[in-house]
Amino acid sequence: MTHAPRRYNFGYLDEGTKRMVRRALLKAVAIPGYQVPFGSREMPIPYGWGTGGMQITASLITPGDRLKVIDQGADDTTNAVNIRRFFAKVAGTATTEATAEATLIQTRHRIPETPLREGQTLVLQVPQPEPMRRLEPRETECRKIHAWGEYGLMHLRLYESVAQTGRITINHSYPVLVNGRYVMSPTPIPRFDNPKMEFSAALMLFGAGRERRIYALPPYTSVKSLDFEDHPFTPQQFPDPCALCGARGVYQDEILLDDTGAKMFVCSDSDFCARRRAEGQTGPAPQT
Amino acid sequence: MAYVPVKGGEAAILNALDLVAEERRGDPADPELTLAQIRTQQARAVDRVMAEGSLYDPDLAALALKQAQGDATEAAFLLRAYRTTLEQFARARPLETDRMAIRRRISACYKDLPGGQVLGPSVDYSHRMLDFDLAGEGAPTAPRAEAPVAAQMPRVPDLVGNEGFMEPSEPPAGDPAPGDLTRDPLAFPAPRDIRLQNLARADEGFLLGLAYSTQRGFGSNHPYAGEIRMGEVPVEVVPEELGFAIEIGEVTLTESQMITSVKGASGENPKFTRGYGLAFGHCERKAMSMALVDRALRADEFAEEPRYPAQDAEFVLYHSDNVESSGFVQHLKLPHYVDFQAELRMLREMRAARRATEQEAAE
Numbered sequence: 001m002t003h004a005p006r007r008y009n010f011g012y013l014d015e016g017t018k019r020m021v022r023r024a025l026l027k028a029v030a031i032p033g034y035q036v037p038f039g040s041r042e043m044p045i046p047y048g049w050g051t052g053g054m055q056i057t058a059s060l061i062t063p064g065d066r067l068k069v070i071d072q073g074a075d076d077t078t079n080a081v082n083i084r085r086f087f088a089k090v091a092g093t094a095t096t097e098a099t100a101e102a103t104l105i106q107t108r109h110r111i112p113e114t115p116l117r118e119g120q121t122l123v124l125q126v127p128q129p130e131p132m133r134r135l136e137p138r139e140t141e142c143r144k145i146h147a148w149g150e151y152g153l154m155h156l157r158l159y160e161s162v163a164q165t166g167r168i169t170i171n172h173s174y175p176v177l178v179n180g181r182y183v184m185s186p187t188p189i190p191r192f193d194n195p196k197m198e199f200s201a202a203l204m205l206f207g208a209g210r211e212r213r214i215y216a217l218p219p220y221t222s223v224k225s226l227d228f229e230d231h232p233f234t235p236q237q238f239p240d241p242c243a244l245c246g247a248r249g250v251y252q253d254e255i256l257l258d259d260t261g262a263k264m265f266v267c268s269d270s271d272f273c274a275r276r277r278a279e280g281q282t283g284p285a286p287q288t
Numbered sequence: 289m290a291y292v293p294v295k296g297g298e299a300a301i302l303n304a305l306d307l308v309a310e311e312r313r314g315d316p317a318d319p320e321l322t323l324a325q326i327r328t329q330q331a332r333a334v335d336r337v338m339a340e341g342s343l344y345d346p347d348l349a350a351l352a353l354k355q356a357q358g359d360a361t362e363a364a365f366l367l368r369a370y371r372t373t374l375e376q377f378a379r380a381r382p383l384e385t386d387r388m389a390i391r392r393r394i395s396a397c398y399k400d401l402p403g404g405q406v407l408g409p410s411v412d413y414s415h416r417m418l419d420f421d422l423a424g425e426g427a428p429t430a431p432r433a434e435a436p437v438a439a440q441m442p443r444v445p446d447l448v449g450n451e452g453f454m455e456p457s458e459p460p461a462g463d464p465a466p467g468d469l470t471r472d473p474l475a476f477p478a479p480r481d482i483r484l485q486n487l488a489r490a491d492e493g494f495l496l497g498l499a500y501s502t503q504r505g506f507g508s509n510h511p512y513a514g515e516i517r518m519g520e521v522p523v524e525v526v527p528e529e530l531g532f533a534i535e536i537g538e539v540t541l542t543e544s545q546m547i548t549s550v551k552g553a554s555g556e557n558p559k560f561t562r563g564y565g566l567a568f569g570h571c572e573r574k575a576m577s578m579a580l581v582d583r584a585l586r587a588d589e590f591a592e593e594p595r596y597p598a599q600d601a602e603f604v605l606y607h608s609d610n611v612e613s614s615g616f617v618q619h620l621k622l623p624h625y626v627d628f629q630a631e632l633r634m635l636r637e638m639r640a641a642r643r644a645t646e647q648e649a650a651e
Contacts, residue, residue, distance in 0.1 A: 042372040
């Protein structure tokens, strides 16, 4: 074996690859909601585990950034820990759990509860960028659907859902119309988070590594969740406040406490919840 | 009711990795596997990892196999993730497989042919009975031929082609540089160079199943194994500063050329058609499967109505890569409790709505 130990480039990807990703990002920002094909590289974590988001983060990150990584809204879930560990290793970047302090936030399945501000960038990991895929398995056909803006199939799906169950039964990856032009999948965030995309002050970037697509929502872009006049879009609602911090109007995790049905509902956003508890807010559940 | 949110993911991850390292080593009383042992004594596994890992480096493939505890798909992933960090410093000239230093070459189309049938190291005609002697140690040797095999052996489809019975195998007009899936995303319709690159990296099991489907009933190209050859082929590059070709090494390859169903447009002489397979190392199962699937994917070229899965380029090419499919299937292990909660919430709401309706009806 003559392979000397190698040093990886800052942010892991080589500069040529970063430039390629940034060019795709620029195009994506210029055409909100449009899926830009890009030369996705193999990353040292498996496809489907955030390789697209990681390539965007790796292409944007600078030594001055403060990176936050969440999965399911929490900073301490294993996959979030692993991705944060990766960037600490290959970029030496400062990391944070505080949404307000982060300049770059990589996320899977949630948008933080703390409203994002101008200058922040949210990078979403995307398993399936194509909102039409479940209705049309062929990529060649889906490209035509977007090119022609022929989204009847999606409206039919929503209509059938209403006709069969009396409601739109899409709970996550709820399709949105971006800037009045492209139907876009917001990735598997719960539809609770859809309103956070509407005219967001922060830049939102979506990376699908395995499917080799990048798309974007520039700040202050119109993002309309698809619905009908008589069946308007509604986000999920949780009847009880967070058992730990008492927050209402937030997305909640259901925690099973025993095998007899005892459970409690707590904030899915671990930073938001911890911050409120630090401020002295409490919920109905006693804490230790 | 006391509840503390879960913390400590990082410690758990590090502990899990330590546990893997301990299990990988096995009983410290046993000698540790060397990379040389893996490279030479588990060579077919090394070949598979190089083919699917898309990198010809037997040492690194052996290391990947050791690291992956013999899991070939995981080892291929390790090799791919390493490969993607390497600089692309040159493009090799097209490999000339007719210059292959042949170790094995067979054809099912002729009893004898120029260069002869060379069985080489093949288990094809072995009896698949467990050899209990192998549980011990030994140093077996094989007899050597009195004379070397022919330095150049014509490829059988070319011999058939000399009589005009074979569709020609010419580079496309202008001989453009082939595409590179590792740099540019797959797009459709995918040209044959891209399809072949995809198949060469594809999961052997996936290709094998597809190839079998074309033989068994979900396809209709009756194939003949025109030729299968295995051996070493020199790799040449032309450095810009030199302007002439230099040999930078050699790779072991298995090449499979299938001679398939007769086609001829009206006004043309009918000819046999081809399917092509090529894989790093000694991988006949892979190379033959690839050739059958390549031929199936050429349906458009021969105006065949695509009716079977193996003829569907989107289906085949999007699902053939085991690094992609393994990652995505296994991503289901990641936490999904936000979306699961969303589904639960809907079920609860639907139940509540139904209870309310029933109550109304009862009143």
